[in-house]
Amino acid sequence: MTLPLRVRGVVKRYGSRVILGGVQLDVGPGELVVLRGPNGTGKSTLIGCVTGQVVPDEGTIAIAGHDLRGAPLEARRQLRALAQEVEIPPGVTGREWLGFCADVYGATSLATAGDPQLDEVIDHLATTYSVGLRRRLAFLGLCLGTPKLFVLDEPFAGVDQDGRRSMLDRLRGFLAAGAGMLVAAHDHELGELDTLTPKMVDVRELGLQ
Amino acid sequence: MASLRTHVAKRSPLDPWEQAHASMALPVVAAGIAAALLGAAAPLGAESQRSVAFALGPAVMLVTLHARTAAYLHDDGLAATLALPIAAARRFAAAQRRHLAGLAWQAAWGAFAFALAGTDGPTRMVLVLDWLALVLLCALVEPLGAAASAWMGRRVPSESIAGQLQRSLGGGWTLPEAVVHLWAPAIALSLAAALAMPQQLAIDRWADAQVVASSHLVACLLAIAIAVALRLVAPVIYARGFFDAVPWLRQATRTLAGPPTPQQAPRWIAAIRDPALRLVLLQHQRLTPVPMLRLAMLVGTAALLAFKSAVPDLAETGILAGLVALWLVPATTLQRHAETKRRLLAPLPIADARARAWACLLAPVVLAVVPVVIRIGGAT
Numbered sequence: 001m002t003l004p005l006r007v008r009g010v011v012k013r014y015g016s017r018v019i020l021g022g023v024q025l026d027v028g029p030g031e032l033v034v035l036r037g038p039n040g041t042g043k044s045t046l047i048g049c050v051t052g053q054v055v056p057d058e059g060t061i062a063i064a065g066h067d068l069r070g071a072p073l074e075a076r077r078q079l080r081a082l083a084q085e086v087e088i089p090p091g092v093t094g095r096e097w098l099g100f101c102a103d104v105y106g107a108t109s110l111a112t113a114g115d116p117q118l119d120e121v122i123d124h125l126a127t128t129y130s131v132g133l134r135r136r137l138a139f140l141g142l143c144l145g146t147p148k149l150f151v152l153d154e155p156f157a158g159v160d161q162d163g164r165r166s167m168l169d170r171l172r173g174f175l176a177a178g179a180g181m182l183v184a185a186h187d188h189e190l191g192e193l194d195t196l197t198p199k200m201v202d203v204r205e206l207g208l209q
Numbered sequence: 210m211a212s213l214r215t216h217v218a219k220r221s222p223l224d225p226w227e228q229a230h231a232s233m234a235l236p237v238v239a240a241g242i243a244a245a246l247l248g249a250a251a252p253l254g255a256e257s258q259r260s261v262a263f264a265l266g267p268a269v270m271l272v273t274l275h276a277r278t279a280a281y282l283h284d285d286g287l288a289a290t291l292a293l294p295i296a297a298a299r300r301f302a303a304a305q306r307r308h309l310a311g312l313a314w315q316a317a318w319g320a321f322a323f324a325l326a327g328t329d330g331p332t333r334m335v336l337v338l339d340w341l342a343l344v345l346l347c348a349l350v351e352p353l354g355a356a357a358s359a360w361m362g363r364r365v366p367s368e369s370i371a372g373q374l375q376r377s378l379g380g381g382w383t384l385p386e387a388v389v390h391l392w393a394p395a396i397a398l399s400l401a402a403a404l405a406m407p408q409q410l411a412i413d414r415w416a417d418a419q420v421v422a423s424s425h426l427v428a429c430l431l432a433i434a435i436a437v438a439l440r441l442v443a444p445v446i447y448a449r450g451f452f453d454a455v456p457w458l459r460q461a462t463r464t465l466a467g468p469p470t471p472q473q474a475p476r477w478i479a480a481i482r483d484p485a486l487r488l489v490l491l492q493h494q495r496l497t498p499v500p501m502l503r504l505a506m507l508v509g510t511a512a513l514l515a516f517k518s519a520v521p522d523l524a525e526t527g528i529l530a531g532l533v534a535l536w537l538v539p540a541t542t543l544q545r546h547a548e549t550k551r552r553l554l555a556p557l558p559i560a561d562a563r564a565r566a567w568a569c570l571l572a573p574v575v576l577a578v579v580p581v582v583i584r585i586g587g588a589t
Contacts, residue, residue: 014460048456051291051292052291052292052452052456053288053291053292053456053459054456054460055364055453055456055457055460057364069452069453072452073294073296073297074294076292076293076294077294079292079294081292083292087289089286089289104293104294104295105294151292
């Protein structure tokens with residue numbers, strides 16, 4: 001079976017400083033891997049490599065069997081990445097953003113967000129949303145289509161209890177459907193993620209120097 | 210849903226992230242300087258003026274090259290959407306729309322400047338037509354510079370010719386993958402200028418009532434055909450390198466293209482006692498490329514215009530207006546983040562400094578513009 005994520009020998013240096021020193025990591029279907037580790041140990045760099053924002057100096061990354069460099073578009077079609085800081089461009093409503101995501105992922109857009117709080121403001125400019133609501137909107141955009149891998153950087157930052165519950169329900173559904181998940185999280189976010197029976201991985205044990 | 214899809218398709222997904230104002234001022238200044246130089250060459254005669262224009266055109270295009278082609282590989286929106294499966298062809302198309310808009314803006318100001326500088330009607334027409342021939346070729350060939358930058362901006366085997374080229378041209382001061390961005394766009398522009406030459410020579414011969422030989426016409430058509438072919442191949446080359454080149458370029462920009470420690474704040478800023486005002490001016494200083502040079506150019510030019518014997522003409526006034534814009538435009542970056550900063554500063558026990566900050570930024574403008582306006586007003 002094709003792995004949602006396969007990382008082999010990924011090395012990343014910034015100047016002479018080695019941030020990732022030969023990372024090997026697999027995320028299987030229906031598996032949630034939580035990356036842990038103190039600040040500055042390379043969590044974001046690894047996430048950046050997996051989402052194509054950073055090009056590793058060595059090694060390969062395959063998303064659902066598609067090499068991220070060799071087949072960048074195919075790999076990205078299977079990927080749903082939620083950055084640490086959500087950036088919804090100004091001048092776009094929540095509905096338009098979901099339409100954009102549907103267009104990008106080749107999916108049918110949602111008639112409603114299915115989230116009472118979001119539905120209430122779905123035709124407002126997304127820049128008028130609270131931080132948590134913006135994050136929920138961005139997350140909802142990622143749920144369109146048939147993703148194989150979610151990469152989430154501190155997914156619940158700024159999101160209230162109801163929002164977290166709704167996000168967890170959706171994540172649970174995708175895990176059951178065979179998607180893999182790679183999540184960077186701090187200790188205070190682990191409570192919620194525990195309900196999804198994650199595999200905890202310390203980034204420093206992945207070949208970091 | 211259909212209307213939403215149409216809306217998304219019509220509007221580039223990258224548009225809202227772009228810094229639309231960045232490329233507006235520079236073309237005006239470049240055109241103003243070109244008009245002044247051409248005006249200075251006017252006493253030498255129409256032919257000399259045409260020769261000067263022949264060299265000035267590419268120079269004007271070079272000055273504003275980055276401003277109009279940044280959408281291909283440099284803009285923030287590209288990085289923000291890099292994880293999305295947006296095909297490189299779609300990104301190229303979005304970037305080209307911005308490129309052509311920038312080029313049209315540059316073309317209009319250039320045409321105005323060249324028409325202004327011409328001594329008589331026929332000379333004006335030739336200068337403008339020569340300029341437009343260059344604009345056309347730039348529209349066709351400049352995308353190749355971005356495409357080559359994407360292609361050469363990837364990691365390639367270090368022993369390959371491309372790898373050796375990456376290392377040898379960089380001088381070791383930045384990432385080898387980022388070096389291409391320093392030269393490829395300029396090479397593409399040079400190529401555009403070279404391919405525009407047959408057209409320009411044909412225009413000049415026609416204006417001089419000379420026969421344009423059939424071999425010359427063939428050369429013109431061949432040049433156009435080459436340019437069209439390059440334009441057609443550019444998106445293909447671009448697509449092959451885009452997804453690697455953008456991260457490398459960002460890494461070079463963020464880490465190695467300059468020290469992470471900024472230059473010390475000028476003493477006059479450190480001496481300001483109002484913390485909110487100090488913050489705004491410090492940000493402006495740090496976010497504006499070569500701020501003191503901009504300021505010196507503005508004040509220096511204004512002084513020159515105010516004290517020279519002749520009353521400033523339209524081209525000189527245009528240069529001054531452009532320099533005012535060059536000084537003020539970076540403040541729009543601060544303006545874009547004003548709301549975020551307002552929220553950040555709201556709980557702090559300090560007064561809003563926006564009005565005072567604008568007063569500080571506008572003071573040199575007033576200082577520069579008022580004497581020139583008085584001078585022009587006095588003469589009329």
